[in-house]
Amino acid sequence: MRMAELSAVSGCSVATIKYYLREGLLPPGEGTAATQARYDDGHVERLRLIRVLREVGDVPVSRIAKVLAAIDDTRRPLADVIGTAHHALGPRASDDSAAHRQARREVVDHVLSRGWEVDAEAPAFDVLAGALAALRRLGREAGPESFDPYADAAFAIAEVELASIDPSSGPSDTVTQVIVGTVVYEQALIALRRLAEEHHSNRRFGTDHGAG
Amino acid sequence: MRMAELSAVSGCSVATIKYYLREGLLPPGEGTAATQARYDDGHVERLRLIRVLREVGDVPVSRIAKVLAAIDDTRRPLADVIGTAHHALGPRASDDSAAHRQARREVVDHVLSRGWEVDAEAPAFDVLAGALAALRRLGREAGPESFDPYADAAFAIAEVELASIDPSSGPSDTVTQVIVGTVVYEQALIALRRLAEEHHSNRRFGTDHGAG
Numbered sequence: 001m002r003m004a005e006l007s008a009v010s011g012c013s014v015a016t017i018k019y020y021l022r023e024g025l026l027p028p029g030e031g032t033a034a035t036q037a038r039y040d041d042g043h044v045e046r047l048r049l050i051r052v053l054r055e056v057g058d059v060p061v062s063r064i065a066k067v068l069a070a071i072d073d074t075r076r077p078l079a080d081v082i083g084t085a086h087h088a089l090g091p092r093a094s095d096d097s098a099a100h101r102q103a104r105r106e107v108v109d110h111v112l113s114r115g116w117e118v119d120a121e122a123p124a125f126d127v128l129a130g131a132l133a134a135l136r137r138l139g140r141e142a143g144p145e146s147f148d149p150y151a152d153a154a155f156a157i158a159e160v161e162l163a164s165i166d167p168s169s170g171p172s173d174t175v176t177q178v179i180v181g182t183v184v185y186e187q188a189l190i191a192l193r194r195l196a197e198e199h200h201s202n203r204r205f206g207t208d209h210g211a212g
Numbered sequence: 213m214r215m216a217e218l219s220a221v222s223g224c225s226v227a228t229i230k231y232y233l234r235e236g237l238l239p240p241g242e243g244t245a246a247t248q249a250r251y252d253d254g255h256v257e258r259l260r261l262i263r264v265l266r267e268v269g270d271v272p273v274s275r276i277a278k279v280l281a282a283i284d285d286t287r288r289p290l291a292d293v294i295g296t297a298h299h300a301l302g303p304r305a306s307d308d309s310a311a312h313r314q315a316r317r318e319v320v321d322h323v324l325s326r327g328w329e330v331d332a333e334a335p336a337f338d339v340l341a342g343a344l345a346a347l348r349r350l351g352r353e354a355g356p357e358s359f360d361p362y363a364d365a366a367f368a369i370a371e372v373e374l375a376s377i378d379p380s381s382g383p384s385d386t387v388t389q390v391i392v393g394t395v396v397y398e399q400a401l402i403a404l405r406r407l408a409e410e411h412h413s414n415r416r417f418g419t420d421h422g423a424g
Contacts, residue, residue, distance in 0.1 A: 011349075048350050055307075056346045079418040083410055095267075111404075116411040117418070124410075127403035131396045134268045137223075138260050138392060149372060150401045151408070153365050158408035160361060162416050174417075180350060182409060184343045186402055189362045191339035192323075193401065196363070196370035197394060198295055198336075199328040204374050205290040205386075206329070 003029075006039045010047035017047070025050055025065055049176060053089075057183035063088050067179060074171040081171065082178050083119060089182065091127050099136065104129035110144035114151065161185070215241075218251040222259035229259070237262055237277055261388060265301075269395035275300050279391060286383040293383065294390050295331060301394065303339050311348065316341035322356035326363065373397070 007014045020026040026046055029037030046068070053059040053067065066088035070081050107128045108120045128147065135142035161181055167174045218241075219226045232238040238258055241249030258280075265271040265279065278300035282293050319340045320332045340359065347354035373393055379386045 052346050052350060056342055077418070079414045079416075082413045082417065086406060086410055086413075089406075111407060116407060117414040118407050118410045122407060122410060124403040124406040127399050128407075130268055131400040131403070134264045134396050138264060147397075147400045147404060149369065150397060151404045153369055154401060154404035154408040155411075157362065157365055158405055158412045161409060162412035165416070167417070178409070178413065182406065184346050185359075185362060186405065187339050188343040188359045189366060189401070189405065190398060191336040191343070192359060192363045192366035193370055193398065194298060194301075194336040194394065195323060195328060195330050195334060195340075196366040197373060197390070198298055198330045198334060199367075200370045200374035201294045201298075201390065202291045202329040204377070205294065205379070 001039050003037070003039070006043055006047070010044050010051075012047050012051065020047070020050060023061060023065060025061070025068055049180070052180060052183060056187055057089065059089055059183070063090060071172050071175045071179070078167070078171055078174060081175050083122075085175055085179050086182065087119075087121075087123055089123075089179070091123050095126075095130060095133070097133075099133050100126075100129055103132040103136070107132055107144045107147075111151070116155075157189070213251050215249070215251070218255055218259070222256050222263075224259050224263065232259070232262060235273060235277060237273065237280055261392070264392060265395060268399055269301065271301055271395070275302060283384050283387045283391070290379070290383055290386060293387050295334075297387055297391050298394065299331075299333075299335055301335075301391070303335050307338075307342060307345070309345075311345050312338075312341055315344040315348070319344055319356045319359075323363070328367075369401070 001009070003014055003017065006012075007017060010017070012020075017026065021028060026043060029039040029043065031037030050064055050068075053064050054061070059067070067085045070085035070088060073081060073084075076084075104125055108125050111118065111125075111128075112120065128144075131147070132142060132144060135146065162178075165174060165177050165181075213221070215226055215229065218224075219229060222229070224232075229238065233240060238255060241251040241255065243249030262276055262280075265276050266273070271279070279297045282297035282300060285293060285296075288296075316337055320337050323330065323337070323340075324332065340356075343359070344354060344356060347358065374390075377386060377389050377393075
């Protein structure tokens with residue numbers, strides 16, 4: 001298909017598609033000039049994936065480029081590719097205070113001591129350390145074991161998620177499944193936890209139930 | 213304490229504190245001018261809460277003002293105040309497409325049919341609808357029941373969370389506990405799920421384990 005059709009099918013404007021081509025997020029079509037080139041279903045799929053990462057995952061374009069580069073690097077072992085793509089998702093810049101570094105050491109030690117096979121450099125540890133440091137700034141005597149109930153829940157959820165991945169359509173598609181699942185179901189989990197808190201708050205503190 | 217000490221104790225710059233005073237996030241101290249006024253432990257606590265909402269929860273200042281207004285409105289029933297504060301946390305602006313509105317109706321109906329006592333206007337439904345609409349854009353035949361395993365996990369987590377809230381120190385403190393828990397443990401849950409996915413990915417696809 002030509003650029004105009006790619007735009008219509010994907011729901012992305014021509015300007016956006018050209019921007020992604022320039023930034024290397026989208027491989028060039030076959031042909032000499034962008035508007036004359038021919039694009040295929042692979043381009044449509046790639047545009048859909050970019051849109052999910054941007055709109056649902058709120059991932060900036062510079063990080064999307066890294067995620068896509070990992071997905072396209074099919075020669076490396078699958079778990080490495082998934083790890084790289086996962087790490088490229090984020091989070092935002094980490095805190096470099098002494099309190100944060102201390103919290104980071106503690107959460108890494110604690111999670112590794114549970115037997116989780118994860119990279120100590122994973123950016124998710126910065127997020128977890130940020131949560132621990134925040135509890136301490138608020139005057140709570142919190143240790144990394146405060147998060148154990150969340151770790152148990154996350155472990156069970158992720159086990160089901162990874163078991164549902166179908167690797168039969170090749171490495172790129174497998175990594176894409178993992179990344180889409182990470183981003184989309186993360187938002188679902190956040191939303192459902194907030195709704196569940198509202199429900200339990202109404203049950204515990206709502207006037208209809210006579211508690212207070 | 214004077215402004216300079218409030219700045220030292222809270223870790224917020226004088227300029228930031230003055231900004232929060234102007235925006236109404238922080239009640240004025242006792243006295244005639246900002247730098248001459250006297251501040252107390254209530255100001256320190258409030259500054260810590262604002263910092264958690266900004267740095268951990270990534271909540272913009274305009275929404276923090278709404279969260280704090282709800283916390284300070286102690287005459288209303290506690291569950292209402294928690295609901296208002298919760299809704300004020302976010303999310304970002306919602307999508308107004310027909311696909312999003314359709315997805316929103318479906319997730320609201322589904323969650324309410326599970327017996328959850330929640331407001332159909334809760335912004336979390338926009339996040340959940342966004343996740344469902346994204347799966348559909350990617351060509352998956354997904355319904356709101358796709359999220360049931362996450363709903364079950366979120367329901368159990370939130371039940372423990374709300375049971376741990378201690379309402380004995382008054383309504384403002386109770387709402388603060390809920391809001392801090394929502395924001396801080398949300399980040400912890402996101403981080404731990406990503407780490408758990410990395411672990412299960414390594415177990416399933418890592419070369420050390422011979423799978424592929």
